[in-house]
Amino acid sequence: xxxxxxxxxxxxxxxxxxxxxxxxxxxxxxxxxxxxxxxxxxxxxxxxxxxxxxxxxxxxxxxxxxxxxxxxxxxxxxxxxxxxxxxxxxxxxxxxxxxxxxxxxxxxxxxxxxxxxxxxxxxxxxxxxxxxxxxxxxxxxxxxxxxxxxxxxxxxxxxxxxxxxxxxxxxxxxxxxxxxxxxxxxxxxxxxxxxxxxxxxxxxxxxxxxxxxxxxxxxxxxxxxxxxxxxxxxxxxxxxxxxxxxxxxxxxxxxxxxxxxxxxxxxxxxxxxxxxxxxxxxxxxxxxxxxxxxxxxxxxxxxxxxxxxxxxxxxxxxxxxxxxxxxxxxxxxxxxxxxxxxxxxxxxxxxx
Amino acid sequence: xxxxxxxxxxxxxxxxxxxxxxxxxxxxxxxxxxxxxxxxxxxxxxxxxxxxxxxxxxxxxxxxxxxxxxxxxxxxxxxxxxxxxxxxxxxxxxxxxxxxxxxxxxxxxxxxxxxxxxxxxxxxxxxxxxxxxxxxxxxxxxxxxxxxxxxxxxxxxxxxxxxxxxxxxxxxxxxxxxxxxxxxxxxxxxxxxxxxxxxxxxxxxxxxxxxxxxxxxxxxxxxxxxxxxxxxxxxxxxxxxxxxxxxxxxxxxxxxxxxxxxxxxxxxxxxxxxxxxxxxxx
Numbered sequence: 001x002x003x004x005x006x007x008x009x010x011x012x013x014x015x016x017x018x019x020x021x022x023x024x025x026x027x028x029x030x031x032x033x034x035x036x037x038x039x040x041x042x043x044x045x046x047x048x049x050x051x052x053x054x055x056x057x058x059x060x061x062x063x064x065x066x067x068x069x070x071x072x073x074x075x076x077x078x079x080x081x082x083x084x085x086x087x088x089x090x091x092x093x094x095x096x097x098x099x100x101x102x103x104x105x106x107x108x109x110x111x112x113x114x115x116x117x118x119x120x121x122x123x124x125x126x127x128x129x130x131x132x133x134x135x136x137x138x139x140x141x142x143x144x145x146x147x148x149x150x151x152x153x154x155x156x157x158x159x160x161x162x163x164x165x166x167x168x169x170x171x172x173x174x175x176x177x178x179x180x181x182x183x184x185x186x187x188x189x190x191x192x193x194x195x196x197x198x199x200x201x202x203x204x205x206x207x208x209x210x211x212x213x214x215x216x217x218x219x220x221x222x223x224x225x226x227x228x229x230x231x232x233x234x235x236x237x238x239x240x241x242x243x244x245x246x247x248x249x250x251x252x253x254x255x256x257x258x259x260x261x262x263x264x265x266x267x268x269x270x271x272x273x274x275x276x277x278x279x280x281x282x283x284x285x286x287x288x289x290x291x292x293x294x295x296x297x298x299x300x301x302x303x304x305x306x307x308x309x310x311x312x313x314x315x316x317x318x319x320x321x322x323x324x325x326x327x328x329x330x331x332x333x334x335x336x337x338x339x340x341x342x343x344x345x346x347x348x349x350x351x352x
Numbered sequence: 353x354x355x356x357x358x359x360x361x362x363x364x365x366x367x368x369x370x371x372x373x374x375x376x377x378x379x380x381x382x383x384x385x386x387x388x389x390x391x392x393x394x395x396x397x398x399x400x401x402x403x404x405x406x407x408x409x410x411x412x413x414x415x416x417x418x419x420x421x422x423x424x425x426x427x428x429x430x431x432x433x434x435x436x437x438x439x440x441x442x443x444x445x446x447x448x449x450x451x452x453x454x455x456x457x458x459x460x461x462x463x464x465x466x467x468x469x470x471x472x473x474x475x476x477x478x479x480x481x482x483x484x485x486x487x488x489x490x491x492x493x494x495x496x497x498x499x500x501x502x503x504x505x506x507x508x509x510x511x512x513x514x515x516x517x518x519x520x521x522x523x524x525x526x527x528x529x530x531x532x533x534x535x536x537x538x539x540x541x542x543x544x545x546x547x548x549x550x551x552x553x554x555x556x557x558x559x560x561x562x563x564x565x566x567x568x569x570x571x572x573x574x575x576x577x578x579x580x581x582x583x584x585x586x587x588x589x590x591x592x593x594x595x596x597x598x599x600x601x602x603x604x605x606x607x608x609x610x611x612x613x614x615x616x617x618x619x620x621x622x623x624x625x626x627x628x629x630x631x632x633x634x
Contacts, residue, residue, distance in 0.1 A: 160393075160532070161531065161532060162531075168531070171531045172523070172530070172531060174537060175519065175523060175530055175531060175535075175537050175538070176523065176537055176538055176539060177537055177539050178452075178536070178537045178539055178540045270603070271603050271604060272603070273538065273539060273604065290524065293604055293605055293606070294603065294604045294605075296523050296524060298526065302526050305526075306526075306528060306531060309528050
């Protein structure tokens with residue numbers, strides 16, 4: 001009995017291919033049952049996210065045969081008739097186990113070290129466990145994967161620092177303010193990046209959001225989505241003394257905020273710290289405002305530089321993580337390679 | 353005031369414990385340097401543990417001295433310095449129970465170590481034998497303890513202010529350390545600085561408020577004593593800082609610099625003023 005994994009990920013295939021093989025959440029029980037009924041797997045977990053579709057299985061067949069069988073299942077299940085090259089990969093034994101550990105740790109993710117995949121993997125495993133499609137080997141492998149992910153998170157810097165503009169902005173806000181809930185946010189210009197940044201702030205506790213945009217309808221729409229309120233683009237300056245975080249991304253060809261405008265505002269706000277996030281190109285905020293006390297200005301280059309530094313530091317950690325994963329997989333292999341002594345999962349009890 | 357018998361002080365024993373405490377504070381300072389070199393990215397459990405070990409040793413030393421004297425050990429510059437040092441460590445350990453401000457220890461350790469080393473300098477701990485101790489009555493002891501506690505609070509507030517200035521500088525100049533460092537947000541550091549200054553100010557006011565009663569009981573003391581004048585100046589300095597912060601919203605960097613400058617003034621002039629004062633030994 002051996003652990004095998006087959007699938008597609010952002011490394012091997014474009015989204016146009018991946019989307020053809022994605023499993024809807026409601027389809028998972030049927031797919032798992034079908035795979036086991038066909039005798040392709042004794043145990044199975046299906047992981048289907050926007051960046052990967054993978055089947056983790058334990059099979060009685062030799063590795064190569066098991067991988068080929070699962071590959072054909074994937075093609076047949078999704079009725080795929082096109083031609084494929086190396087989009088679908090397959091790994092068995094220790095390689096398969098190491099792959100599972102890497103996925104759990106975010107080492108195989110598009111955003112290196114991201115943690116969302118661990119939650120998705122746990123959910124996929126819980127689904128299979130609840131439906132009794134897992135057994136001794138997969139249970140042990142997944143539990144170990146979760147432990148390795150935890151160990152890597154605490155012992156290495158693979159997950160340290162934010163690697164997107166939105167989350168860097170949130171980190172900066174949290175270095176200024178102990179609780180985002182008490183500090184109103186204003187979004188000027190309802191573009192995609194500013195929306196993402198505002199959402200990131202909301203996810204970390206920001207409560208009060210004011211949106212202003214040249215198109216007032218768009219401002220109202222975004223404000224509704226964010227649970228905030230919209231103000232006319234001509235009135236944003238009136239709201240300025242009350243806010244502590246500004247995200248600006250207008251398409252104005254010139255600066256909309258400079259030192260002369262900000263100085264009296266800072267007096268009116270009694271010199272409370274003010275975080276200015278300027279993600280517009282050309283820039284919305286004149287860089288001279290950063291010379292004012294209690295004003296902290298970051299433009300898109302500053303944010304990307306921080307995100308880039310974080311990413312570089314994460315990359316430097318890859319070797320440490322891989323060594324740890326190899327050690328953990330190696331320690332597990334001799335025992336897991338032996339036939340499991342416990343009872344096999346009961347196909348008959350598996351719900352669909 | 354009646355003649356007071358001062359028991360001989362086994363100075364080497366309690367000083368030995370204090371020396372061990374200072375060595376522990378020194379280790380904590382070295383570890384702080386390591387944290388600084390690493391960009392303040394590690395949590396500060398080690399400093400907390402070292403400072404806790406140090407204060408246990410120092411408390412033992414102070415108890416031994418106090419038991420020998422049968423009084424609060426605040427009779428000379430050495431004892432005054434150890435009292436201030438102890439206050440800073442104790443206040444930090446209380447604040448450090450809150451994990452988000454535990455990092456204060458990395459900045460407090462060098463200050464605590466420096467004060468400890470200063471206290472150990474020769475000549476600051478003359479023998480008590482044959483001399484009536486300065487704090488030979490309860491009122492004087494209370495006055496000394498309150499003012500020294502206030503200097504401890506001012507010391508820790510200046511440490512929080514230095515942390516504020518470091519973090520503020522990193523944020524202002526877009527240093528990567530600003531986001532990677534495990535330091536508290538600057539609004540919390542400002543709050544800590546402000547609260548410690550208020551605590552120190554209240555303690556100092558209480559300590560100085562006892563002066564009129566002391567003058568009644570101690571004819572050799574004068575309101576024009578350099579130490580009394582200096583203490584009044586320190587009180588005015590902190591009052592101005594707090595009023596500017598509270599009433600005129602002078603927040604942020606200027607306030608933090610004020611807290612640092614205030615304590616620097618206290619530390620740099622404390623010894624000299626004592627030398628000028630005929631009625632104070634610390």
